[in-house]
Amino acid sequence: MTGRQKSIKRDILLGAIVLLALLGLGLFAYIRAYSLDAADTAFDRVLAAAALSIADNVRVEDGHLTVELPIASLEILGASRETRAFYAVRAPDHSLITGYPDLPDATPAQDRKPRFFDATYSNDAVRIGSVQRYIDFGEKSGWISVTVAETREARTQLASVILRNSLTPMAVAGLIMCFLISTGLNRAWAPLVALENELVHRAPTNLNPIQTSVPKEVNSLVSSLNLFMQRFEGALSSLRRISVDTTHEMRTPLASIRALTEVAASESDPGVLRGYLQRIHANAVVATRIVNQLLAEAAVAHHIETTANPNCDLLELYLQAVERLPTSRMQRCRLAHLSAADDLLVRGSPLVFRELIDNLLDNALNYAPEGFIDVGLRIADGTMIELDVADRGPGIPDSEKGRVLERFRRGAASENVAGTGLGLNIVRNAANAAGGHLALLDRPGGGLIARVILPRATS
Amino acid sequence: MKHSLERMAGGHVVLAALLLVLGAWSSQGRAEQSKSTHELKIFKTPAAPAAKLLINGTADIASMGPVIEGFQKHHPDVEVDYRLYETVPLYENGTSQEPSADLLISSAMDLQVKLANDGHVQPASIIAARGLPDWAAWRDRVFGFTLEPAVIAYNADAVPPNDVPRSHRDLIRLLEQAPEKFRGKIATYDIGVSGVGYLFATTESMLSANFWRLTHALGTVKTQLFCCTQDMIDSVIRGDSVIAYDVLGSYALRRMEEHPNLKVVVPEDYVIVVARTIVIPSRAQHPDLAQTFIEYALSEAGQAIVADSFGLSVGGLGIDRDQMKARYVTEKPGLINAPPLGLSVLTYLDSIKREQFVRTWRQIVSP
Numbered sequence: 001m002t003g004r005q006k007s008i009k010r011d012i013l014l015g016a017i018v019l020l021a022l023l024g025l026g027l028f029a030y031i032r033a034y035s036l037d038a039a040d041t042a043f044d045r046v047l048a049a050a051a052l053s054i055a056d057n058v059r060v061e062d063g064h065l066t067v068e069l070p071i072a073s074l075e076i077l078g079a080s081r082e083t084r085a086f087y088a089v090r091a092p093d094h095s096l097i098t099g100y101p102d103l104p105d106a107t108p109a110q111d112r113k114p115r116f117f118d119a120t121y122s123n124d125a126v127r128i129g130s131v132q133r134y135i136d137f138g139e140k141s142g143w144i145s146v147t148v149a150e151t152r153e154a155r156t157q158l159a160s161v162i163l164r165n166s167l168t169p170m171a172v173a174g175l176i177m178c179f180l181i182s183t184g185l186n187r188a189w190a191p192l193v194a195l196e197n198e199l200v201h202r203a204p205t206n207l208n209p210i211q212t213s214v215p216k217e218v219n220s221l222v223s224s225l226n227l228f229m230q231r232f233e234g235a236l237s238s239l240r241r242i243s244v245d246t247t248h249e250m251r252t253p254l255a256s257i258r259a260l261t262e263v264a265a266s267e268s269d270p271g272v273l274r275g276y277l278q279r280i281h282a283n284a285v286v287a288t289r290i291v292n293q294l295l296a297e298a299a300v301a302h303h304i305e306t307t308a309n310p311n312c313d314l315l316e317l318y319l320q321a322v323e324r325l326p327t328s329r330m331q332r333c334r335l336a337h338l339s340a341a342d343d344l345l346v347r348g349s350p351l352v353f354r355e356l357i358d359n360l361l362d363n364a365l366n367y368a369p370e371g372f373i374d375v376g377l378r379i380a381d382g383t384m385i386e387l388d389v390a391d392r393g394p395g396i397p398d399s400e401k402g403r404v405l406e407r408f409r410r411g412a413a414s415e416n417v418a419g420t421g422l423g424l425n426i427v428r429n430a431a432n433a434a435g436g437h438l439a440l441l442d443r444p445g446g447g448l449i450a451r452v453i454l455p456r457a458t459s
Numbered sequence: 460m461k462h463s464l465e466r467m468a469g470g471h472v473v474l475a476a477l478l479l480v481l482g483a484w485s486s487q488g489r490a491e492q493s494k495s496t497h498e499l500k501i502f503k504t505p506a507a508p509a510a511k512l513l514i515n516g517t518a519d520i521a522s523m524g525p526v527i528e529g530f531q532k533h534h535p536d537v538e539v540d541y542r543l544y545e546t547v548p549l550y551e552n553g554t555s556q557e558p559s560a561d562l563l564i565s566s567a568m569d570l571q572v573k574l575a576n577d578g579h580v581q582p583a584s585i586i587a588a589r590g591l592p593d594w595a596a597w598r599d600r601v602f603g604f605t606l607e608p609a610v611i612a613y614n615a616d617a618v619p620p621n622d623v624p625r626s627h628r629d630l631i632r633l634l635e636q637a638p639e640k641f642r643g644k645i646a647t648y649d650i651g652v653s654g655v656g657y658l659f660a661t662t663e664s665m666l667s668a669n670f671w672r673l674t675h676a677l678g679t680v681k682t683q684l685f686c687c688t689q690d691m692i693d694s695v696i697r698g699d700s701v702i703a704y705d706v707l708g709s710y711a712l713r714r715m716e717e718h719p720n721l722k723v724v725v726p727e728d729y730v731i732v733v734a735r736t737i738v739i740p741s742r743a744q745h746p747d748l749a750q751t752f753i754e755y756a757l758s759e760a761g762q763a764i765v766a767d768s769f770g771l772s773v774g775g776l777g778i779d780r781d782q783m784k785a786r787y788v789t790e791k792p793g794l795i796n797a798p799p800l801g802l803s804v805l806t807y808l809d810s811i812k813r814e815q816f817v818r819t820w821r822q823i824v825s826p
Contacts, residue, residue, distance in 0.1 A: 068815070069806045074803055075801070075802060075803035084575075
């Protein structure tokens with residue numbers, strides 16, 4: 001795999017990591033803000049408690065405001081042993097009663113609700129809590145203010161603990177997610193790798209279905225592969241069979257020709273020599289027929305396996321087939337029945353149908369050497385097209401009707417006819433390939449009707 | 460075996476150990492002690508000094524000297540200038556804007572905490588301070604290095620053995636039964652003047668229900684008030700006073716060697732213990748050197764000298780820290796009381812609170 005090539009695995013992993021990182025950053029910012037807020041909320045309550053406890057101890061003594069600082073007030077702030085604390089208690093006229101005179105105060109508000117704000121004091125960032133309390137002592141009555149401040153060490157510490165404790169499981173979860181995605185991708189890829197291994201390691205001639213067991217997600221791929229290989233294997237084996245058959249069938253006429261030419265070479269009598277020549281010619285005719293039919297079969301087989309199927313007009317194909325016949329034969333063919341409909345369309349390769357019609361006609365003309373061949377073309381049930389080729393030949397007894405459709409099998413009546421036994425087989429194969437079938441029927445009054453029934457194509 | 464004995468004896472074992480150590484210390488010879496304040500002692504170096512460390516402290520030179528000399532053994536090129544202060548002036552010195560000493564050593568730990576809280580102290584990273592108990596260190600700024608028990612000193616010539624107060628309760632009973640006999644003969648700190656005296660008093664007022672009764676008893680006998688432990692001890696030795704209450708154990712024990720009539724009692728009901736603390740002021744000239752000194756004072760070698768010189772180190776009783784902690788915390792919590800080294804001491808330093816406490820106390824003690 002080159003660096004430039006697209007990798008789904010890398011893309012998904014990269015995407016997931018980027019997404020998780022963005023998510024992590026967002027969460028970090030959110031939790032950080034939250035933790036600072038939470039720490040402030042928690043410690044602000046303590047600050048308020050300290051201020052309130054001091055405020056509650058402010059009293060008037062001999063006409064003066066005074067305060068007895070509760071020990072707990074500052075002790076609760078010092079519980080963390082980290083923070084520094086400052087306080088100031090101010091009279092209604094803002095004069096200091098006790099504490100740190102320069103400690104910032106909240107803007108005066110006349111209620112007991114604690115107020116909090118941030119400030120800098122004693123060179124440190126501090127959080128200040130302030131409470132007010134109304135105190136009544138004649139003319140000087142008013143709101144006294146108690147301000148308590150603490151440095152932020154304990155808050156920062158709590159916030160960072162919250163942050164750490166919330167982020168740690170998230171970071172672990174993120175790592176686990178990356179790991180899961182990575183292993184998931186590997187798992188998903190594993191069947192393809194196994195498939196690749198099987199294909200790479202199998203013998204070049206092995207076109208058997210793939211045996212590796214795969215998850216159902218990859219089943220359709222394997223099925224397609226298997227189907228493809230099956231079709232390929234089919235095409236290959238029929239071609240192979242045809243070439244074997246060709247050599248086998250050609251042996252006899254070629255051997256005869258060879259023997260006859262050898263005998264003829266030493267023959268001086270012109271009459272006898274002419275007889276040899278006639279026999280040589282007959283054998284050559286047989287050989288030619290065999291080659292032609294095998295080629296036709298090969299072509300049909302090849303087209304069945306490989307070609308897309310257009311619509312073909314059966315009548316036109318029939319007329320073309322008749323035109324290709326020698327004149328003497330052409331004149332013996334007549335169109336006896338023709339359906340009223342003008343679209344006798346079938347779906348399939350034109351070549352296949354041509355071979356089908358050629359072989360039907362050829363067969364009929366050969367086995368019934370005299371008289372007309374009656375051809376019928378009609379629509380049956382609206383969805384099928386019947387092509388009948390009827391002759392007045394010897395016919396085929398019922399016992400042989402199945403057999404003659406096999407390759408190189410010929411009926412008992414064919415002994416005197418030159419043929420290969422391929423014709424009806426080609427017709428049947430072609431009919432099957434187009435979704436139809438071939439039926440051999442006895443013709444009333446003697447002879448054979450070869451009926452090809454094909455599904456009608458819609459135009 | 461030893462363990463079970465300690466269990467049976469309860470808190471008295473700690474007390475016994477305290478007495479034992481104090482007794483052992485008292486048998487050793489000690490140099491003359493100085494009592495005048497702001498006295499300067501320069502600990503010179505054999506050669507020209509490479510650096511100079513300025514220490515302001517409330518501990519007398521006789522106690523502090525051995526510690527400084529021990530430090531100089533490890534750092535022979537450092538000259539140390541030690542200036543003697545009282546606790547309150549030392550605190551004020553710490554808050555002033557002028558360039559200050561490199562180290563402030565005080566027995567008034569509350570004032571030291573206030574210095575640190577108010578931002579007059581700089582942090583120090585002291586390895587030896589790790590694991591110090593809460594009452595011996597605050598944040599990375601205040602470090603306790605001695606233990607100072609508040610004891611009762613008396614003149615053996617003037618107080619018959621049966622009358623010797625063994626506890627605070629004994630002292631109250633003694634004074635209440637014969638106020639005339641002790642009139643003007645009792646000495647204690649003037650807590651309005653002495654920082655450590657105020658610390659003792661506030662700690663006791665929180666600890667003991669009998670504190671104000673004792674104060675009242677001190678008032679009935681017209682107790683004399685002193686600024687410092689040395690003056691109280693001198694008064695007892697002269698016979699002007701017969702009992703001095705709440706004196707620092709280390710001074711009293713030192714003086715016992717030369718003055719056989721001087722005796723010391725560690726109270727049996729409770730003992731207030733303060734740690735002498737050491738801080739580095741923000742405006743210290745040589746903070747690194749100061750840090751080295753604290754590291755030394757808390758080191759094993761330094762603590763051995765401190766234990767010898769002050770009677771008790773924070774390391775304590777010549778045994779290791781964990782063992783001491785276990786004794787203090789588990790055996791008899793409450794017997795030995797150290798004021799917490801933390802923000803709570805600030806409440807008693809609040810000007811109004813302090814003024815009220817001192818006023819009330821004075822009204823009772825010297826009406």
